[in-house]
Amino acid sequence: MEMNWIAIFVSALVTLIVGFIWYNPKVFGSIWMKETGLTQEELRKGNMLKIFGLTYIFSIFIVTVEMALTIHQNGAVGMIGGPMKINEALPSFQAFMKDYGTAYRTFKHGALHGFISGLFFAFPIIAINGLFERKSWKYIFIHAGYWLLTLTIIGSLICGWL
Template identity: 85%
Template sequence: MEMNWIAIFVAALSTLVVGFIWYHPKVFGTAWMKEAGLTEEELSKGNMAKIFGLTYIFSLFIVTVEMALSIHQSGAVSMIGGYPKINEALPSFKAFMNDYGTAFRTYKHGALHGLLSGIFFAFPIIAINGLFERKSWKYIFIHSGYWIITLAIIGSIICGWL
């Protein structure tokens, strides 16, 4: 099993693409700004290069975790000591990977894992933070919806793009 670096970089980029659409004023942007207590003027003051650059780097972290959750063969690779040890693996590992190296490697399977990650991991984190910050459920659902959709797309890209 080889890592598809293009899929990893594209999956990380999807956070920005989905965010551009999701938080657009004609989608959820206006509602989000109202619930967050922000104005367009306040948002325009940020250093966008820094924000987008760090967002992309953090997105690579997220993709790495989602890859481990979505691609089941990652567990087999970790059993032999990771990618650096792949050439030293016993013939049984190579036979296993020949037989099952592409099992459950579909866009649909990755989307399912991403969706579940969004619902059972991202949503609770956002909800807990929102509750303590005294944010509205509308605010929580806007952010959670973004991450549920984005993680489904990330999972789909990294699991299905062989």
């Protein structure tokens, strides 16, 4: 099973695209700024190239983990020693991959796993940090909602884009 690098790099853009919309002042941006105590002027002072560049790199990390969670065939490939060992695998592995190599490789299945990742992984992390930082539930839900949506889209793209 080969990695779809185009799907990985495009899926990593989702964090930025959804963020531009989600944190826009006309959506949740004004509430988010109020809850963080930031102003437009303070936000403009940041090094945007550094922020967006690192966000994209970190997003590639997230996409690769999401790929492992949504594409179940990765487990089968791992059992034979990884992609480098596919040509050495027993005929039973080849038969399995022929029968099930694209099973559950749909946008819908990926979206489900992305949503589950957001709900049971991202949300608790954000909530724990928010609680210790004494942030409001508005703040927690704004960030959690962003990650729920973002991970759902990433899961959908990375799993369904064969």
